[in-house]
Amino acid sequence: MPRLVDHNERRRQICDVLLDIVSEAGIGAATIREVADRSGWSTGVIGHYFNNRQDLLLGGLRRAAEILAEHNTRVLKTLEGIAALEQILEGSIPLDKRRLALCRIFFFFYAEGMTEEDLRQELESYLLGWRKSVTRAIRDAQAQGDLPAELDPKRIAADLVGLADGLSIHSLLDPRVMAQLREHSPVRFWIRRLAAGLPAGEAVEPTQAKNYAVV
Amino acid sequence: MPRLVDHNERRRQICDVLLDIVSEAGIGAATIREVADRSGWSTGVIGHYFNNRQDLLLGGLRRAAEILAEHNTRVLKTLEGIAALEQILEGSIPLDKRRLALCRIFFFFYAEGMTEEDLRQELESYLLGWRKSVTRAIRDAQAQGDLPAELDPKRIAADLVGLADGLSIHSLLDPRVMAQLREHSPVRFWIRRLAAGLPAGEAVEPTQAKNYAVV
Numbered sequence: 141m142p143r144l145v146d147h148n149e150r151r152r153q154i155c156d157v158l159l160d161i162v163s164e165a166g167i168g169a170a171t172i173r174e175v176a177d178r179s180g181w182s183t184g185v186i187g188h189y190f191n192n193r194q195d196l197l198l199g200g201l202r203r204a205a206e207i208l209a210e211h212n213t214r215v216l217k218t219l220e221g222i223a224a225l226e227q228i229l230e231g232s233i234p235l236d237k238r239r240l241a242l243c244r245i246f247f248f249f250y251a252e253g254m255t256e257e258d259l260r261q262e263l264e265s266y267l268l269g270w271r272k273s274v275t276r277a278i279r280d281a282q283a284q285g286d287l288p289a290e291l292d293p294k295r296i297a298a299d300l301v302g303l304a305d306g307l308s309i310h311s312l313l314d315p316r317v318m319a320q321l322r323e324h325s326p327v328r329f330w331i332r333r334l335a336a337g338l339p340a341g342e343a344v345e346p347t348q349a350k351n352y353a354v355v
Numbered sequence: 356m357p358r359l360v361d362h363n364e365r366r367r368q369i370c371d372v373l374l375d376i377v378s379e380a381g382i383g384a385a386t387i388r389e390v391a392d393r394s395g396w397s398t399g400v401i402g403h404y405f406n407n408r409q410d411l412l413l414g415g416l417r418r419a420a421e422i423l424a425e426h427n428t429r430v431l432k433t434l435e436g437i438a439a440l441e442q443i444l445e446g447s448i449p450l451d452k453r454r455l456a457l458c459r460i461f462f463f464f465y466a467e468g469m470t471e472e473d474l475r476q477e478l479e480s481y482l483l484g485w486r487k488s489v490t491r492a493i494r495d496a497q498a499q500g501d502l503p504a505e506l507d508p509k510r511i512a513a514d515l516v517g518l519a520d521g522l523s524i525h526s527l528l529d530p531r532v533m534a535q536l537r538e539h540s541p542v543r544f545w546i547r548r549l550a551a552g553l554p555a556g557e558a559v560e561p562t563q564a565k566n567y568a569v570v
Contacts, residue, residue, distance in 0.1 A: 168470045244469060251466030253528050254459060255383045264529045298525070298532055299518065299541045306521020307514065313468050314479045317513055326514045333548040 151189050154179065155203035158196060163241035167248045172196055201249050204242045205266045208232055212273035221281035222331060228273050229304045229327040234311060234318075243308050271297045287334055296334065303330060366404050369394065370418035373411060378456035382463045387411055416464050419457045420481045423447055427488035436496035437546060443488050444519045444542040449526060449533075458523050486512045502549055511549065518545060 157179045161170045171193055176183045190196040215227040234240040253260040274297035281287040307326055311318040372394045376385045386408055391398045405411040430442040449455040468475040489512035496502040526533040
């Protein structure tokens with residue numbers, strides 16, 4: 141009797157293989173053929189889930205968005221305030237293979253989203269979800285007294301998400317920016333500048349949040 | 356006797372027509388045919404300067420980079436310190452038609468630069484030039500006592516350029532980010548957070564730099 145296939149699970153696995161290829165060899169190398177070679181599934185099996193290469197890449201984008209959303213949910217459950225804020229913002233800075241794949245697939249589609257309305261709306265929803273998680277972490281930090289109460293959480297969230305994404309994009313184009321990202325966390329630096337508005341002694345120390353590895 | 360044609364000037368004019376089309380109708384509408392229709396030059400004349408559409412778009416990118424470099428040089432000659440810093444950083448935030456064209460053409464090529472090495476190097480040189488202008492403005496502001504001397508100008512420059520570019524990209528994908536950019540200048544907000552490290556009374560007031568229109 142043939143084994144029942146969990147199609148959602150297989151689709152997810154195919155997308156994970158795709159993201160591995162993207163992190164190691166870039167978007168250009170991410171083809172149905174390459175996923176087949178690497179996964180052991182035939183191109184026919186992969187074709188059952190994705191009609192063509194563009195469809196496969198779009199699957200990779202959706203998987204990347206899912207990975208980031210899961211990361212953010214997990215962070216908000218396990219960390220608090222500024223530590224959560226930093227983890228959410230650093231979740232897509234390309235400092236390891238996994239995050240490099242997420243960046244490459246997102247930035248590939250950002251360009252397309254500027255000319256294709258359906259895709260733009262999809263990307264808009266991902267950006268909104270990201271800002272919402274960041275906004276929640278900022279509100280938590282404010283409630284705990286780690287960030288000044290007078291800051292507008294939504295506005296700060298949009299800026300910090302823009303900072304993280306802008307630097308990530310630049311780091312993929314310019315090795316000097318990448319080297320700088322590896323050396324210092326810009327996210328931590330600017331969050332400290334926000335906390336600097338607090339009365340002396342209440343500001344977050346630079347080293348305080350250093351122990352949390354990005355998961 | 357035929358009139359002598361200044362080929363550099365004509366090339367520049369063709370690229371300016373292209374950028375007009377990009378700002379009004381997007382990259383998708385920017386074709387040799389459309390430039391011909393709008394400029395009155397034949398497709399044959401345009402073909403003398405640009406082999407194909409990709410070549411024409413690349414011409415648009417180079418013209419955009421030239422416009423930004425000229426903007427930055429002019430700003431550094433006419434303004435000082437924090438005012439110069441703000442003008443350089445806001446020079447490519449898409450709040451008017453001209454800057455919208457610059458953003459669209461740059462972000463279109465950012466995606467390509469991630470897979471094509473020649474293009475990546477070219478974009479890297481533009482990013483470096485931008486950061487250098489910002490770094491110079493930061494050093495000037497430090498010399499005048501408008502920004503704390505202990506800040507690392509190069510690092511702050513990379514962050515602010517990342518912030519400006521990241522928010523610009525997000526604003527083209529998400530109308531909420533665009534609305535927010537129109538309402539408040541994130542560049543000014545974060546520069547004030549840097550200045551907040553100064554002793555009371557020396558920090559730059561929010562309104563101080565509002566009179567300079569982006570040129």
